[in-house]
Amino acid sequence: MKLSINQLKFIKSLHERKYRQKYHKFIVEGVKLANEVLESKRLVVELVIATQEWVTENKGLMHDKMTVLEVDEHELKKVSLLTTPNQVLLVANQSDQPINENTVKNGLSLYLDDIRDPGNFGTILRIADWFGIKWVFCSPGSVEFYNPKVVQASMGAFLRVNSLEISFSDFVAKFPDLPTFGAMLDGISIREGQLSAPGIIALGNESKGLSWEIQEQIKHKISIPRGIGGGAESLNVAVATGIICAFFAPNYK
Amino acid sequence: MKLSINQLKFIKSLHERKYRQKYHKFIVEGVKLANEVLESKRLVVELVIATQEWVTENKGLMHDKMTVLEVDEHELKKVSLLTTPNQVLLVANQSDQPINENTVKNGLSLYLDDIRDPGNFGTILRIADWFGIKWVFCSPGSVEFYNPKVVQASMGAFLRVNSLEISFSDFVAKFPDLPTFGAMLDGISIREGQLSAPGIIALGNESKGLSWEIQEQIKHKISIPRGIGGGAESLNVAVATGIICAFFAPNYK
Numbered sequence: 001m002k003l004s005i006n007q008l009k010f011i012k013s014l015h016e017r018k019y020r021q022k023y024h025k026f027i028v029e030g031v032k033l034a035n036e037v038l039e040s041k042r043l044v045v046e047l048v049i050a051t052q053e054w055v056t057e058n059k060g061l062m063h064d065k066m067t068v069l070e071v072d073e074h075e076l077k078k079v080s081l082l083t084t085p086n087q088v089l090l091v092a093n094q095s096d097q098p099i100n101e102n103t104v105k106n107g108l109s110l111y112l113d114d115i116r117d118p119g120n121f122g123t124i125l126r127i128a129d130w131f132g133i134k135w136v137f138c139s140p141g142s143v144e145f146y147n148p149k150v151v152q153a154s155m156g157a158f159l160r161v162n163s164l165e166i167s168f169s170d171f172v173a174k175f176p177d178l179p180t181f182g183a184m185l186d187g188i189s190i191r192e193g194q195l196s197a198p199g200i201i202a203l204g205n206e207s208k209g210l211s212w213e214i215q216e217q218i219k220h221k222i223s224i225p226r227g228i229g230g231g232a233e234s235l236n237v238a239v240a241t242g243i244i245c246a247f248f249a250p251n252y253k
Numbered sequence: 254m255k256l257s258i259n260q261l262k263f264i265k266s267l268h269e270r271k272y273r274q275k276y277h278k279f280i281v282e283g284v285k286l287a288n289e290v291l292e293s294k295r296l297v298v299e300l301v302i303a304t305q306e307w308v309t310e311n312k313g314l315m316h317d318k319m320t321v322l323e324v325d326e327h328e329l330k331k332v333s334l335l336t337t338p339n340q341v342l343l344v345a346n347q348s349d350q351p352i353n354e355n356t357v358k359n360g361l362s363l364y365l366d367d368i369r370d371p372g373n374f375g376t377i378l379r380i381a382d383w384f385g386i387k388w389v390f391c392s393p394g395s396v397e398f399y400n401p402k403v404v405q406a407s408m409g410a411f412l413r414v415n416s417l418e419i420s421f422s423d424f425v426a427k428f429p430d431l432p433t434f435g436a437m438l439d440g441i442s443i444r445e446g447q448l449s450a451p452g453i454i455a456l457g458n459e460s461k462g463l464s465w466e467i468q469e470q471i472k473h474k475i476s477i478p479r480g481i482g483g484g485a486e487s488l489n490v491a492v493a494t495g496i497i498c499a500f501f502a503p504n505y506k
Contacts, residue, residue, distance in 0.1 A: 119372070123489050130488050132480030160484040190499075227385030227502050231413040235383050235495065236376050242492035243499040246443075249480050 003049070003075055011049070011079040011091065017144050020094070026146035028090040029082050035061065036156045037090060043159070047091035049076060054087040081148045094146055097162040099135070104175060108197040108248055109135040110241065111168060113214055114205040115142045122153020123238040124203075129157035131245045136163045137171055137200070168202065168214045175200070180218045182210055183240055187221035190247040195222070201244055206237055256302070256328055264302070264332040264344065270397050273347070279399035281343040282335050288314065289409045290343060296412070300344035302329060307340040334401045347399055350415040352388070357428060361450040361501055362388040363494065364421060366467055367458040368395045375406020376491035377456075382410035384498045389416045390424055390453070421455065421467045428453070433472045435463055436493055440474035443500040448475070454497055459490055 003011075013019035014027050028037050031054065037043055038061040048055075048068045055062075055070050062068055073087075080089060110128060115121050121143050128136050143150060145163040154161075172180065179199040187193075202218060204210035210218075224235060224243050235243075256264075266272035267280050281290050284307065290296055291314040301308075301321045308315075308323055315321055326340075333342060363381060368374050374396050381389050396403060398416040407414075425433065432452040440446075455471060457463035463471075477488060477496050488496075 123492060126485050126489060127492055129485035130477075130479055130483045132482035132484075134482075155485065155487075157485055224383075224499060225502070226383055227498075229385035229387075230383045231385075232379050232382035232408065232410055234408075236379060236491070238489070239376060239380055239492055239495035242488065243495050245480075246477060246496040246499070249478070 001070060001075075003069065003071060003079065007069070008078060011089070014091065015081060015148070017147065020144070020146050024094045025091050026094055026151065027081065027148050028092055028151060029080060029088070029148070030086050030152070031088055033152070033156055034088040034090050037092060037159065038062075040159050043095055044093040045090050046093070048088065049079065049090075050088040051076065058088075082152075099162075099164065099174075101175075103134050104198075104200075105178060106198050107135075108133055108245075109137060109200045111137045111139075111171065111200050111202040111214075112142055113139050113168070113202060113210050114208070115203075115237065117206055118143050118147045118149035119153045120206065120236070120238045121145075121147075122150040122155075122157075124241050125150070125154035125157040125161050125163070127238065127242045127245055128161045129154075131249055133245065134160075134162060136161055138163060138165050140165050140167060168217060171200070172217055179220060181220045181222055181244075182215060182218035183223065183244060184210060184215065184218075184221045185223055185234075187223035189225045190222050190244060191225070193220065193222050195244075195248045197248060199248075201241075201248070203237055203241055203244075209234075254323060254328075256322065256324060256332065260322070261331060264342070267344065268334060268401070270400065273397070273399050277347045278344050279347055279404065280334065280401050281345055281404060282333060282341070282401070283339050283405070284341055286405070286409055287341040287343050290345060290412065291315075293412050296348055297346040298343050299346070301341065302332065302343075303341040304329065311341075335405075352415075352417065354428075356387050357451075357453075358431060359451050360388075361386055361498075362390060362453045364390045364392075364424065364453050364455040364467075365395055366392050366421070366455060366463050367461070368456075368490065370459055371396050371400045371402035372406045373459065373489070373491045374398075374400075375403040375408075375410075377494050378403070378407040378410040378414050378416070380491065380495045380498055381414045382407075384502050386498065387413075387415060389414055391416060391418050393418050393420060421470060424453070425470055433470060434475055434497075435468060435471035435473070436476065436497060437463060437468065437471075437474045438476055438487075440476035442478045443475050443497060444478070446473065446475050448497075448501045450501060452501075454494075454501070456490055456494055456497075
């Protein structure tokens with residue numbers, strides 16, 4: 001079948017942040033990711049657009065409340081954001097998890113200051129997921145959690161890791177006793193510092209690092225020392241996040 | 254001025270691997286990167302295509318043997334691979350560094366098995382540069398060191414880190430006494446293993462991990478343990494590289 005003009009228009013509108021927020025929905029693409037979403041049952045999925053082949057193979061993942069539109073690859077391509085051919089696209093409802101205060105108070109969380117690159121954000125969600133971190137907070141204006149490139153790069157981590165936009169000041173006001181860590185070039189080496197949960201680790205923007213405003217509110221400044229003869233100016237923010245989390249992990253709660 | 258048809262054709266040919274290898278040249282774009290290349294004087298640059306503004310501000314970086322073509326942004330866009338406007342594009346000669354055997358024998362090196370994503374490769378070069386690693390070897394058929402996206406993502410690391418395509422077997426035959434480490438899901442935790450240079454750390458392909466052929470030649474299998482409650486299937490290969498290098502670094506030679 002072909003998609004109607006209204007269906008095309010609706011799905012393509014979800015390529016834009018404005019309409020994702022208006023409808024409170026987002027797009028998940030590709031067999032691996034779509035199947036993981038359907039199997040997890042953590043999100044409400046009302047619309048599935050897929051090839052006949054995918055529908056035949058995945059009957060078990062569908063239920064009565066889903067609208068399933070069988071289309072050919074050419075038709076799917078019209079609404080897809082992927083460059084390589086795929087078989088399935090889901091429209092899922094965004095899920096707002098209330099902050100579980102005990103999880104934040106007793107565990108390790110991340111705070112991303114003005115992160116801009118969706119690939120970096122998705123990769124950081126994947127890192128959080130690997131290390132069992134449940135909350136990744138972001139400054140207002142950061143790249144959006146439900147951006148399709150974030151969803152794609154997170155490799156399914158968006159199903160298990162929660163995110164919320166909140167200013168660092170508001171976060172600190174909400175959790176005044178939680179130790180604050182921040183990655184800075186002049187911080188104490190992660191090899192020397194006493195790194196242990198609970199706490200929140202703040203990481204800066206790709207090119208500017210942590211804003212002064214946030215730096216002033218950080219109790220424990222930490223850094224990843226350069227190797228002998230090292231030349232790079234900085235590390236990629238997702239790589240830095242991975243390294244810091246790995247040094248925290250032995251002391252996890 | 255306008256670029257001639259032959260100039261356009263030549264520069265655009267360097268967008269392709271085939272012609273980069275034929276002419277033994279590659280493209281460097283963007284003010285920050287181009288200026289770093291010119292300031293370092295490590296590469297032969299015979300052709301500079303830049304806006305009048307850039308040329309005026311950077312007279313000191315040019316010399317007689319360089320052809321400098323002043324063009325407007327519209328003309329520059331015709332040969333550019335970047336999506337955002339820029340001011341300068343260099344055509345530089347590829348540089349083949351012979352393997353410094355002592356550096357490899359006494360230091361830490363990386364081996365990338367079938368790495369495909371240029372962003373990952375560039376990010377890994379940046380990590381190597383941060384930790385002072387001088388050699389990143391790659392299996393034949395990996396993404397190319399001089400691929401413009403690798404060059405861009407490496408943030409200048411290609412000036413300080415060397416790379417060579419070589420099969421793992423050939424590498425091991427050349428350095429039979431060098432300890433071999435490999436990142437595998439069933440390896441010994443990086444927190445428990447005795448990690449110290451000298452050695453070579455092998456990292457696998459983005460979706461398939463290390464090939465069996467290489468796994469069989471690895472003496473020390475290492476892994477990055479998942480955190481408690483962690484859900485992700487794997488970490489991004491560049492993130493994994495960063496974490497492993499950070500655990501090796503204290504014992505660097």
